[in-house]
Amino acid sequence: MSLITLEALGMALGAPLFSGLDLIIQKGDRIGLVARNGGGKSTLLRILADRAEPTAGCCRYGRNLCVTLMQQDPEPAALSLPVREVLLQALPAESRDWEGWRVDVALDAMAIPGALHDRPLGTLSGGWQRMALLARAWLTEPDVLLMDEPTNHLDLQRIGQLQRWIAALPQDTALLVASHDRAFLDTVTRRTLFLRTTAPVEFRAPYGTARASLAERDEATARRHETELRQATRLRQQAAKLHNIGVNSGSDLLNSKTKQLRERAERIEAAARPAHRESPAVQIRLADGDTHAKTLLTLDAVTVAAPDGRRLFRTGKLRLHPGDRVVLLGANGTGKSRLLGLVTEAIAGRPHPGLTVSATVVAGICDQSLSHLRPDEMVHDAVAGRFAVSDQRVRTLLATAGFAVERQGQRVAQLSGGQKARLAMLILRLQEPNFFLLDEPTNHLDIEGQEMLEEELRQRDGASLLVSHDRRFVENVGTRFWRIDRGTLAEVDDPQGFFSAMMAPG
Incomplete structure (x- = not known):
């Protein structure tokens, strides 16, 4: 049964976002909606x-x-309201007094701890929000x-x-x-709409x-x-030959045939549907630095501790070599980001017992909070202030990254998360x-953008130490896997056992 019918739907905000959308949403449908950032x-x-x-168009x-x-x-x-009050406001005002029990059922269904029920929504983590x-x-x-990016801020346990x-x-x-x-869409949807x-x-x-389709x-x-375009070109060439013959002979029949060939070529060109082409909203490219070291990182009985x-956890003896793409696996709070922090400190000249970094390492570091970006800095200065390149080169580089x-x-603070x-x-x-050193780089x-980053990492000779909750990214990029389990960091063959354990019912 049809619930919503879209007919020739279109939306433009300055520039067109999408147009000509026909869609029927029926009972029981599970539809994935896919588009680039800013695609509508x-x-x-x-x-x-x-x-x-x-x-343009209409919704019925x-x-x-x-x-x-x-x-x-x-x-x-809603940020200043207690969580329970935020949910209570979803109920009709006239029935809140006697239907309030439904709020408690909903909170329990989402496994939201009782200690959070009376806290302001804005004080909760992004995942609990x-x-x-x-x-x-x-x-x-x-x-x-309708769900808009429901897995944002969720760890694997909550995604499961x-x-x-x-x-x-x-x-x-x-x-x-x-x-x-992508893994979430593959699991929960049966139809896919690519918005263009x-x-x-x-x-x-x-x-x-x-x-793939x-x-x-x-x-x-x-x-x-x-x-079709080659066919139109051949017709125009034939028309040109007949035209020359017709002019020389004065034949009305040839002139008429010439006109017919040209009109046919025009119809073919007008009806020919070009392949989908959209200039990428983002160009993600990486570059390699040189190193002759055989080992870039060595962990030998390293103890990783919380700030307090x-x-x-403690590591065994592990080495990371040029070309390795090592993914750190572990539940939230087990110390993945802490280990990346220790490696970062060692690169900066503050070594940690048991952790050795080659002197040839040139690190490219990107953490979850993108802390190397300064919020008050202008986008242009974020590049010009770090690298000795001309102003025109800076503008060109930024344009290829999607910045008009x-x-x-x-200012950097004004940018969206994707920007x-x-x-x-x-x-x-x-x-x-x-x-x-990449901590949740696909956030x-x-x-x-994810696929561009994956392709760049696969093509590079440089090594990587990665943390990510993105299952497809981990599967597509990782060549080695180090798992934190029961206070120990050790190498495992693949990430599937970790994924299954994390996403299983608690």
């Missing part, structure tokens, strides 16, 4: 939730339909649930919980989820299968377009490191 995913969800008006809704949007972030007004927003959305008993929660949704509930988490500036494309398959479709379109001195000239005068990530990756490239990157 959140805008489309807001249109479906009746919070924004399209600039079923009778008495409840459509609920789970946004990426809480409204500012996300679970509270999901609980609030579910209290509305939606027929259609979210996947199980979605699997247990009533069969009639439709779900439309915008996400950059023109001609959005839908496949009745989860993301991975749909992406999309690539085949684009390649077939490109081949067909080239064939509490021991987190008018944006290069913005900050692109700037960080540009700085990383210009450092020409031979050893990448804020769209799928296009």
Whole structure:
């Protein structure tokens, strides 16, 4: 049964975001929404939730339909309210007194600890805020649930919980989820909508299968377009020959035939559909520095402790060599980022017992908070102030990273998460490191950016030490895996055992 029907839907905010979107959302649908950052995913969800008006086309809704949007972030007004009050406001005002028990059920379903129920929403971590927003959305008993980047800020344990929660949704509930988490989309969706500036494309398959089908479709379109243009060129060449003969002979028949060939060529050219081409919103490129060292990092009975001195784990003897892409695996709080911090300190000349870094290491460091970016700095100065390159070169580099000239005068603090990530990756490239230290590098990157980063890391000769919750990124990039388990860091063959353990019911 049709719940929402979109007909030739389009949206432009200065420039077009998408157009010509036809889509039918039916009971029980599980639809993944995929687009680059700034490609209109959140805008489309807001249109479906009746919070924004399209600039073209229309939405038709079923009778008495409840459509609920789970946004990426809480409204500012909600941040100062206790978590329980935020959820209570999702209930009709007239029934809150006698339906308040539903709030407690929703909080329990999301495994939100009782100690957090009366705390202001803004004091919770990003992950707990996300679970509270999901609980609030579910209290509305939606027929259609819209989810905007629901896995942001969630660790693997919470992602596993979210996947199980979605699997247990009533069969009639439709779900439309915008996400950059490829593994999550493969698990929870059965249809995929690729949102494009023109001609959005839908496949009745989860993301991975749909992406392969999309690539085949684009390649077939490109081949067909080239064939049609070659045919049009041949017709024009024939028309030109007949025209010359007709002029010399004065034949009306030849002149008429010439006109017919030209008109046919024009029809073919007008109908020829070019392959999908969108200039990338981001160019992620990395560069290698040289090293002749056989070992870049050695860990020999290293003790890693929390800031308060509490021991987190101890390592055996492990070495990292040029070309290795080592992924650190471990639950939140086990000390992954602490180890990266110790390596960073050793590179800066503050060694730690048992941890040795080669003197040839040129490090490219990117942590979760992108702390090497200074919020008050201008985008232009973030590059010009670090590297000896001309002003024109700086502007060109920033443009290739997706920063138009008018944006290069913005302060870093004004950038979106995705823009900050692109700037960080540009700085990383210009450092020409031979050893990448990356802590959650795909945070804020769209799928296009993730794939570019994966390809760059695979092509580089430099080594990497990585921390990531992105399952596809870990699988696609990692060549070795070090797992923190029961207070010990040791090498394992692959990440699957860790993923399964982390995402299993608690």
